[in-house]
Amino acid sequence: MFLQNSNKISCLDTDPAKIAVQMQMLLKWLTDNPSINARMDYDNLAFFLRSCKYDLERTKKKIKCFYQMRAERPEWFSQRNPFLPEVQQLLELGVFLPIDGVDDEQRKVVVVRTAVHDPKLHTQNNVFKVSKMILDLLLRMEMENCARGIVAIFDMNGVQLGHALQLSPILIKRSVESWQTYPCQPKKLEFVNSPIQVNLILNTFRMFMTSKMRSRVLVQKRDCTIKCNNLPKELGGNGPDYKELTIKWKRLVEENSQTSAESSPAGSVHDEWKQFFPYDLKLEDECDEDEYDDPEPMELYGEEKKTYTYATEKRRMESAATVINRDLEEEEGDDDHHNEEEQQRRPMQLSEEEGPKEKKNGICCSKSNK
Numbered sequence: 001m002f003l004q005n006s007n008k009i010s011c012l013d014t015d016p017a018k019i020a021v022q023m024q025m026l027l028k029w030l031t032d033n034p035s036i037n038a039r040m041d042y043d044n045l046a047f048f049l050r051s052c053k054y055d056l057e058r059t060k061k062k063i064k065c066f067y068q069m070r071a072e073r074p075e076w077f078s079q080r081n082p083f084l085p086e087v088q089q090l091l092e093l094g095v096f097l098p099i100d101g102v103d104d105e106q107r108k109v110v111v112v113r114t115a116v117h118d119p120k121l122h123t124q125n126n127v128f129k130v131s132k133m134i135l136d137l138l139l140r141m142e143m144e145n146c147a148r149g150i151v152a153i154f155d156m157n158g159v160q161l162g163h164a165l166q167l168s169p170i171l172i173k174r175s176v177e178s179w180q181t182y183p184c185q186p187k188k189l190e191f192v193n194s195p196i197q198v199n200l201i202l203n204t205f206r207m208f209m210t211s212k213m214r215s216r217v218l219v220q221k222r223d224c225t226i227k228c229n230n231l232p233k234e235l236g237g238n239g240p241d242y243k244e245l246t247i248k249w250k251r252l253v254e255e256n257s258q259t260s261a262e263s264s265p266a267g268s269v270h271d272e273w274k275q276f277f278p279y280d281l282k283l284e285d286e287c288d289e290d291e292y293d294d295p296e297p298m299e300l301y302g303e304e305k306k307t308y309t310y311a312t313e314k315r316r317m318e319s320a321a322t323v324i325n326r327d328l329e330e331e332e333g334d335d336d337h338h339n340e341e342e343q344q345r346r347p348m349q350l351s352e353e354e355g356p357k358e359k360k361n362g363i364c365c366s367k368s369n370k
Contacts, residue, residue, distance in 0.1 A: 022049060022056050029060060038067045043143060050147055051183040062183065069181050073174065075125040076132050082253045086126050087133075091253060093117055094246030096131035097232075098138050100239060104227040107149040107187050108142060110135075111232065113242070114154050119162035124171060132178070134249055137256055139184060149187035151226055153235065157193040164201055172201075176208040190218045190226060192235065 026045050030038055038044070048066075052059040070077045082091060093116045099109040117127055139146050167175075179186050191198060198219065206214050218225065224235045231237020232245065240248070 019046075019049070019054070022054065022059075025056060026059065026063075030063075033064075036064055036067050037071070038063055047139070047143055047147060048183045051185060062181075066181050066183065069178060073178075076129045076178075080129065080133055082133070082250075082257050086122070087130055090117060090122060090127060090130040091250040092246065094242055094249070095127050096134045097242065097245040097249060098134065098142075099228060099232065099245070100230045101228070102145050102148070103151055105148075105187075106145070107151050108138070108145040108184075109151045109153065109226060109228050109231075110138070111235070111242075111245075112152055112154045114156050115159035115163050117163075119160070119166050124166040128175065128178075133253060135182070135184075137253060137259060139182075140256075140259060141252075146184040150184045151188045152186060152190070153224060153226060154189065154191045155193055155235070156191055156195065156198060157234075159195060159198070164197075167201060167204075169204060172204050173208045176205055176213075180210065180213065186213065186216065188216050188218065188226070189213070190220060190224065192220045192222065192224045194219050194221055 023042065023045055026049070027040060030036060030040050045063075048063050049056075049059050052062050081087065093113075095113055095116055097111045097113065099111060101109075103109050112131065191202070202217070202219065206217070209217075224231065224237075228237065228239075230239030232239055233241045
């Protein structure tokens, strides 16, 4: 099983001996950190290593970030049986459709049909779940194409207010993070058939993007600029239409339903590696353990490095309202303090003004009594 898929991804002419050592160290690190629960087959680790430009520490962070994201998003990565009614409905609609072949720059192209579902019948989390199911399958089937990058076309034809209302800020943030966490790099995000109001939602997406990803966003009112021979007819191409692609990927997901489980047995993997590499892969017991410890905090890499942990981010997002309220209370407290000082001054002024008045009234009363 390990050897059959070993030629799916190239090594970009990098020194095979160096890669063997890096893979050995990754395997050692994952074995020492079973809580990450990552797939430890060669193709998967080679994919991460290549996407991180063969930077070992960066690859470790990427792997941990990716699998931690999967663990913390059960709404996307659990209950992934393609025959569940809610999943079947979205598969039949074709919410996420990889296009056959690649574009002119040898990148994999996918179409995200943002408004094909009914927001009254389907939750946005289920839409994301089905999209991730197809994306995960695509990474297994076309690892080499995906390693060169992903071009996503967001077809917004038919988008309505109900679709926009499904996207809360925290859901948008998680969606952006998932794109940045996957080992396949998003090279271009093109929005087509976009209404004028789309910028209201896109501005929220941009808030959570790195500057590099923001520079790759393109909004088009109609025509698609991606150069690909197999673009669907709905996008002005000559390839299979949405209906044909929907039937194809629904069938593929159903035929590969077992691949939804992201687990890899730890046993016998090292033996397979020894068969694959003509190098000595004996793990060095005398290595410093700190070398394999994954440092905190984790990072998402882009033009701007963003240091965080998912738990920290979650707490920060959930406490955003508390922080705002606290700031408001502080402002109100300052106002109250200012008002108290004024109130303390005002009785003194009033007493000076009212004192003689009361005295005068008292004299008048005494006179009247007399």
